[in-house]
Amino acid sequence: MIRDPDTLNALLDSVRRFVRERLVPAENEVAETDEIPPAIVQEMKDLGLFGLTIPEAYGGLELTMEEESLVMIEMGQTSPAFRSLFGTTVGIGSQGIVMDGSDAQKARYLPKMATGELIASFALTEPDAGSDAASIRTTARRDGDHYVVNGSKRYITNAPHAGLFTLMARTDPAVKGAGGITAFIVDAASPGITLGRRDRKMGQRGAHTCDVIFDEVRVPAENIIGGVEGRGFRTAMKVLDKGRIHIGAICVGVAERMLADALRYAMERRQFGVAIAEHQLVQAMLADSRTELYAARCMVLDAARRRDAGEDISVDAACVKYYASEMCGRVADRAVQIFGGAGYVADSGIERFYRDVRLFRIYEGTSQIQQLVIARGMVRAAA
CATH class of the missing domain: 2.40.110.10 (Butyryl-CoA Dehydrogenase, subunit A, domain 2)
Structure with missing residues (x-):
């Protein structure tokens, strides 16, 4: 559910500009040093990224699931490590308190999370x-x-x-x-x-x-x-249901970035006298990636809207996380293939993304766990 399109578009524009101007140029530095520069961390805090899902009453932006998903798709246009820095605070780290915490617990901890003072x-x-x-x-x-x-x-x-x-x-x-x-x-x-x-x-x-x-x-x-x-397990499962949509959105964003890079390279790289984007087998890889990416994006936004509407989305969230993470891996593999030898070399950046996105199929529930959640949910519903 989008509450105010103008406000959301302003936020998305700010995030998009921050990603393009600050995060993308810092990708290689972060990969080499294994550290996010302190100045960028502070800019994340100033932009409000640590408070995206914290209620407004405690200083956050209180984004709906659909709004959060759209922001995460924008954050996915760069190295996943940047999102990870604030991801646990806006996601699984804080949402147990947001969903099930007492008023006193919320008042004590959430304001500091919203500012990034507390990770x-x-x-x-x-x-x-x-x-x-x-x-x-x-x-x-x-x-x-x-x-x-x-x-x-x-x-x-x-x-x-x-x-x-x-x-x-x-x-x-x-x-x-x-x-x-x-x-x-x-x-x-x-x-x-x-x-x-x-x-x-x-x-x-x-x-x-x-x-x-x-x-x-x-x-x-x-x-x-x-x-x-x-009640801890119940809290954890509710938190993970929401987190799986969040991860699905990140997978969509990163896949968009990889596909854009692969398309750009395919239009520049020439073989047999023409750009490789003119060769049908390369076109097939591009088309397959675009189709799967579109499907994943639709799944993310549909599940987000259903959650915002108060529906039980446990099975839907598992479907989203399963499909989007597997899709992202396939897009990464095709991107490396389109880059060819250049894709196997670290300078291209695609090699780094290929390694980065492999984690999406593992954390917050492996693909195999998602399959079990989906199938068991189907059996329960049919019974």
């Missing part, structure tokens, strides 16, 4: 719990007015920069499944929290992940999201 991370995945999120082993035992947390989390995006963690931990050891999991807000500076070394990844340099170890970390009982034990 939030989502601490769900563990060495033995990722796709099988219900098998979380990190524990939180009650001790007076606190819970004592022990366990390890793995591949936590933005953990090196986080000011707080939205943590999923097991509060009821007797309940082995999802019902024993509780969501906590944990101050990242709490005694007992240590960070592992930054992960060396295939791509997305500039976006940082690492392990987070909790050793007898004391968390106030009032920091349970919503104040009720045992």
Whole structure:
């Protein structure tokens, strides 16, 4: 749902200009240094990117899902690492508090998130719990007015920069499944929290992940999201449903960028006396990419509108994330093929995107998990 087209168009124009003038020229520097320049980080904060989804009452822009998707498509026109820096704060890091947090929790944390003063991370995945999120082993035992947390989390995006963690931990050891999991807000500076070394990844340099170890970390009982034990898994799934549409939108944006680059190269590169864009087999790759990209964009916006309308979009969100991420990978592969030898060389930029987008098919639910969510949802609906 678009609330005010003029205001949204002004925001999209600002983001589009920021991407073109500031982020695209910095792509190589970020890839080489594995760091986003502090000046660019500050400009992101000034532009309001950290507060896109935070309610207006707490200083954010409170974008609808459709509006957020359109902004993310614009952000996708550059290296995904830039989006990742604020992505956990506007997405899975904050949305548990936005959806299920108490008024006091919202008032305490959301204003700082909206300005970028506080970066939030989502601490769900563990060495033995990722796709099988219900098998979380990190524990939180009650001790007076606190819970004592022990366990390890793995591949936590933005953990090196986080000011707080939205943590999923097991509060009821007797309940082995999802019902024993509780969501906590944990101050990242709490005694007992240590960070592992930054992960060396295939791509997305500039976006940082690492392990987070909790050793007898004391968390106030009032920091349970919503104040009720045992609802953490439900909160996590709601957050991920929204996040999957967000990721779908990013996939569309990045695929648009890669296809534009491939088309430009195909029109400039000459073989057999003509631009390779004149050769039918190259045209087929361009056409297939454009068609799949159009389908993914339509899926993203349709699911976003359905969510804004209050519909249950769990299956739709899984369809979006599954199709858009796989589409993005296929577009990346074709782009490298169109560039030929130049596409295998780092100077082209396409080689970097090829590695960067591979992650989209893994995080926030692998493609295989999306298939299970879709099929099980179909069975439930038919029954």
